[in-house]
Amino acid sequence: MSANIILPRIMQIGEGASQAIPEVLHSLDCARPLIITDRMMMELGYVNRIQQRLKEHQIDADVFADTVPEPTISSIMAGVDQVREGDYDSIIALGGGSPIDSAKAIAILGRYGGSMRDYKFPRVIDEQGLPLIAIPTTAGTGSEATKFTIITDESSDEKMLCVGLGFMPVAALVDYSLTLSLPARITADTGIDALTHAMEAYVSRKANAYSDSQALAAMRLLGPNLRRAYHNGQDQQAREAMMLGSTLAGIAFSNASVALVHGMSRPIGAFFHVPHGLSNAMLLPSVTAFSIPAAPERYADCARAIGVAEQEDNTETATGKLLAELVALNDELQVPTPAQFGIEEEHFMSVTEEMASQALSSGSPNNNPRIPTRDEIVEIYQALWKK
Known part of the structure; x- marks a missing residue:
């Protein structure tokens, strides 16, 4: 019996992989990314490092840094609003599983609207949101290479599983050097x-x-x-x-x-x-x-x-x-x-x-x-x- 295998279209793996971000954006014909991350990535300087790398290639990137651990519906909505009001053609998810999971949801809701519950399993989401480039900074969730995201409905304390090709990043830049500062x-x-x-x-x-x-x-x-x-x-x-x-x-x-x-x-x-x-x-x-x-x-x-x-x-x-x-x-x-x-x-x-x-x-x-x-x-x- 055959199996349907789904992977990111682009994978860059190894020390310094995150520095390939301008070339990856160019290959996707994208030039107006939004970085979705958290405050810790800002404080550690990782966001600035990515922005500086992009500026070397004349690419400006705005930032949404208000994702939270174990993302909830309310925590992602400001990011959805920013995407819907902005002129972005792609998303860069920088951080652990929570920023990447948040970015996956924002990429879909930002393009198609509706509520997060509309995208809950058993519905399978194969619609493509904004192109998502994932740069993980923890060695754990594997979210950079999965077709899943988990968002909590705080009204019921339910962790909603959302599944489908639409949640798979188009690119994963897997750079272990970003994990050296992890406690x-x-x-x-x-x-x-x-x-x-x-x-x-x-x-x-x-x-x-x-x-x-x-x-x-x-x-x-x-x-x-x-x-x-x-x-x-x-x-x-x-x-x-x-x-x-x-x-x-x-x-x-x-x-x-x-x-x-x-x-x-x-x-x-x-x-x-x-x-x-x-x-x-x-x-x-x-x-x-x-x-x-x-x-x-x-x-x-x-x-x-x-x-x-x-x-x-x-x-x-x-x-x-x-x-x-x-x-x-x-x-x-x-x-x-x-x-x-x-x-x-x-x-x-x-x-x-x-x-x-x-x-x-x-x-x-x-x-x-x-x-x-x-x-x-x-x-x-x-x-x-x-x-």
Whole structure:
């Protein structure tokens, strides 16, 4: 059975890739870009660096820098208004997953109008918005190479999944040197996010030969280098491996799917404002333990790719090593439990059923090798308090 593979039209990968932005704009016949980013990218000087590079080629770029972590409908509307009032022919998304996800939504709404809920899955958006060039500054979401965006409806605390070719950037400039200034906490959270993408793509019911090749390659890069990048942010070899691994993991899940971890993670983020990568990390060991009985060989492959199991290890041994590694990784990278994050147990328990309903409605749990019932999802949520 064939698989429909969707990728950015242009990919520039490696140190200094972000400096290719003028040539990429020229190849797209674009000359009036809007940079969509956040305040941190302004403070770090990354935005100014891009603007100066563009000025060398007589290109002026305005900036919208008011994106927020875990973007909401209201947070993107000022950007939509700026696009609709301006004379822009393209968008440059600079930052982590949140600015890139925001830019994807702004590129579509800015061209076609309507409300964000109009574009929510199960509708598939293949209409093309403004051409989007993504420059990631974290090694985590892989959003520069995916056909997805996540926007929270703050009126219902629902993280809406939006899917389709229209959300795929036309170009991705993947420059690991932009990650050298990342603090350890963001390195950990985004790194585990990337690892989750690769694992879920590989065990997904929608996996295919192409996504498998990308997922395994991603895990081989991420597994040995996540701790190194966390402990020494200036380790360029580890940073380069993490950045490439993140992009490959994004390609993998964009052309397969994510599964139960992501389905359960989004409601935790929406209700309790837990960063996406961190909520994935909280769930990954428990969901993996739940899912292994339905795909033990696949999870054993993950253990070998990550580097914690030997080729000669049998399936049971390899999956046992995988579970031990996921727990040890969370410990070493200081991933908090929900309680340690500051969430009140009574509040958490009171919304587990609603979170389970939202997880199921996202569709992601149906891609899991072991498809959970609503009650089983509630049990996994509740078990997080026993960690």
